[in-house]
Amino acid sequence: MRLDLLTVRLRARSSWEAMELGMALVRRHAAAIWKPWWLLTLPAFALLNAAAWAIGQIWLAALLMWWLKPVFDRIPLFVISRAVFGATPAPKETLIAQWRWGWKPMLHYLSWRRFGPARSLYLPIDLLEGVGGARLGERRSVLGGAVYGNAALLTLVCLHFEGALVLACAMAVFLFVPLDYLPETARAAWALVSEQPPAWAQIGRNALLWLATSLIEPFFVGAGFGLYLNRRTQIEAWDVEIAFRKLRKRLLAAGAPLLALLLLAEIPWAPLAQAQERSAAPPQQPAGQVEKPGTPPTLPIVFGEQRVDDRRFREAADRAYRDPLLDGKRTRRVWEQRAKDEKEEQPSAGNNLPAWLSGPAALLAFVAEWGLWLLVAVLVVLLLATMRYWLPWMRGTLRRRAELPAQVETEALQVPETLPDDIATAARKLWVEGRPRHALALLYRASVETMASRANIVLPPGATEAQCLRASRRMPDEGDRSLFARMVRVWQYAAYAQRLPGQDEFDTLLAELQQRYRWAA
Structure with a gap:
C-alpha cells in the first residue's frame, strides 16, 4: 500500500x-x-x-x-x-x-x-x-x-x-x-x-x-x-x-551533498586526528597493578560535576506506555464447558460489605426477591379500595345485550328533472306526506341552482357538497353564503346520518330560503 x-x-x-x-x-x-x-x-x-x-x-x-x-x-x-x-x-x-x-x-x-x-x-x-x-x-x-x-x-x-x-x-x-x-x-x-x-x-x-x-x-x-x-x-x-516517509525523502535529497562534503573535510585531517588520539591516550598501567584507593574518579575531571535529571523523560515514557493505541495487551474471553464434578465456591457478596451497609443490602435483597408479590398485593388492595367505582360498571358488561334493530330501509329519492314553479309549496307537501328526505332533497337542489346563478358559475355534473360549498364563496352577499352552508349541513345530516330536522326547524329554514332566494309563492 x-x-x-x-x-x-x-x-x-x-x-x-x-x-x-x-x-x-x-x-x-x-x-x-x-x-x-x-x-x-x-x-x-x-x-x-x-x-x-x-x-x-x-x-x-x-x-x-x-x-x-x-x-x-x-x-x-x-x-x-x-x-x-x-x-x-x-x-x-x-x-x-x-x-x-x-x-x-x-x-x-x-x-x-x-x-x-x-x-x-x-x-x-x-x-x-x-x-x-x-x-x-x-x-x-x-x-x-x-x-x-x-x-x-x-x-x-x-x-x-x-x-x-x-x-x-x-x-x-x-x-x-x-x-x-x-x-x-x-x-x-x-x-x-x-x-x-x-x-x-x-x-x-x-x-x-x-x-x-x-x-x-x-x-x-x-x-x-x-x-x-x-x-x-x-x-x-x-x-x-507518512510524516516519517516525507522526512526520509527530504533527508535523502539533501544527504548526498552533505555526505560528500563531510568526506572531503575528513580526509586531510585524518592523520592529525589519529596522532592527537595517541598523544591524549592515558598511560596504561602494568599488568597486575591496580589503581590506588585514594585516586579520584576521572569522569568528574573530564566532564565536570553534572547531573542529568531524567525525571521528565521517565514521565513522558510512562504516559506513552499508558496510551491505549500503543498498548499491545489484549483481553480475550472464551466460553469453556466446565466439568460436572467441578464445584467452585462463590464468595458471598454480603461478607465483603461494611457493617453499616448490611441493613440496606438485606432490604434491597428482600425487595428484589419478593418485589413482584409485593406489587401484586398493592394492586389487590387498590382494587378492593376502589371497588365501589368499577364494580357497577363490570356488572353491566355481563348482561346480555339487546339485539340491534333492523337496518332502516329507505326508498330511492326521485327528484323531478325540472323544478316546480312553487318550490316552497311542493317541499311542504312532501314533508306533510311523510317524505321528509324528498322535501330536503328538493330544497337542496333548488338552493344549488340558485347559488350557481347568483355566483355566475357552471357546476360539473355530479358535483359534491364540498364542491358546491367552495363554489358558493363566489356569491357577493354574506347572508346568501351562510344560508346555503346551513342548507347543505341540514341535507348532509338527513342524507348520511339519518338525522331529520324538527317541524319548527324545517318551517324556519323554508321561510328563510323563500324570502332570501326570492322563490315565487
Whole structure:
C-alpha cells in the first residue's frame, strides 16, 4: 500500500468527521461513481421488473433490487478505494472489475448478513483487505468495535433519507393538481394505490424506490469507507508513517551533498586526528597493578560535576506506555464447558460489605426477591379500595345485550328533472306526506341552482357538497353564503346520518330560503 500517494490528509478524526470525509470523496468523484452505477443498475431494474410483470408479482422486483444492494455497493467502494490513492478508475474499468472483484464475501452479505446494520463499515474490510477465517473476525472486532454504533446510526439515517425522497417524489405530483380538485384527486390516488393498483402504478413505485436508492446509496458507502479509513489511521498510525516517509525523502535529497562534503573535510585531517588520539591516550598501567584507593574518579575531571535529571523523560515514557493505541495487551474471553464434578465456591457478596451497609443490602435483597408479590398485593388492595367505582360498571358488561334493530330501509329519492314553479309549496307537501328526505332533497337542489346563478358559475355534473360549498364563496352577499352552508349541513345530516330536522326547524329554514332566494309563492 503506497501511503505516500494518498490524496487526502490523514489525521485522527472523530467518527462524524470521518463520515463527512467519505461523503466528500463521493462528491469529488461523482462522475466516476454514478456513470457505472446507472449502467449497471438500470438494466438490472428493467430486467427484474419485466420478469416480475411476466409472473404477475411486480412487488417482487422492488424486493430483489433492495436485496441486491450489497452487490451494487461494490461500485462506489471500488472507485473511492482507488481514487483515494490518486488512481481514479474509468467507468469501463469499474464495470469490468465487477465481474471478478469481491464476489466471495457476497455470499455472506446476501444471506445472514443482509440485515446487518454496519454493512457500510464491514464491506471495506471484507473486500479490500482480502482476509478470511478467524483473521477476518479479529479485523472486524478491532476496526469496527469502537464505531459500530456510528455505522448503525448511519444506516438508519440513510434509510430515512430514502423514505423521504420517495414520499417527496410522490407528493410532487399533487403540486400540478388544481386546488378545487385536490381532495378528489387524493382519494382517487389512495384508492389506486391501496385497492388494486395497475401495473404502471406498481412499476412507478418501484422506479421511485430505485431512484432514491441510487441517490443515497453511494453516500452511504462513502461514509462507511471514511469510518474504515479513520480507524486504520488511528490504530496503525498512518499519519505518523507518512510524516516519517516525507522526512526520509527530504533527508535523502539533501544527504548526498552533505555526505560528500563531510568526506572531503575528513580526509586531510585524518592523520592529525589519529596522532592527537595517541598523544591524549592515558598511560596504561602494568599488568597486575591496580589503581590506588585514594585516586579520584576521572569522569568528574573530564566532564565536570553534572547531573542529568531524567525525571521528565521517565514521565513522558510512562504516559506513552499508558496510551491505549500503543498498548499491545489484549483481553480475550472464551466460553469453556466446565466439568460436572467441578464445584467452585462463590464468595458471598454480603461478607465483603461494611457493617453499616448490611441493613440496606438485606432490604434491597428482600425487595428484589419478593418485589413482584409485593406489587401484586398493592394492586389487590387498590382494587378492593376502589371497588365501589368499577364494580357497577363490570356488572353491566355481563348482561346480555339487546339485539340491534333492523337496518332502516329507505326508498330511492326521485327528484323531478325540472323544478316546480312553487318550490316552497311542493317541499311542504312532501314533508306533510311523510317524505321528509324528498322535501330536503328538493330544497337542496333548488338552493344549488340558485347559488350557481347568483355566483355566475357552471357546476360539473355530479358535483359534491364540498364542491358546491367552495363554489358558493363566489356569491357577493354574506347572508346568501351562510344560508346555503346551513342548507347543505341540514341535507348532509338527513342524507348520511339519518338525522331529520324538527317541524319548527324545517318551517324556519323554508321561510328563510323563500324570502332570501326570492322563490315565487
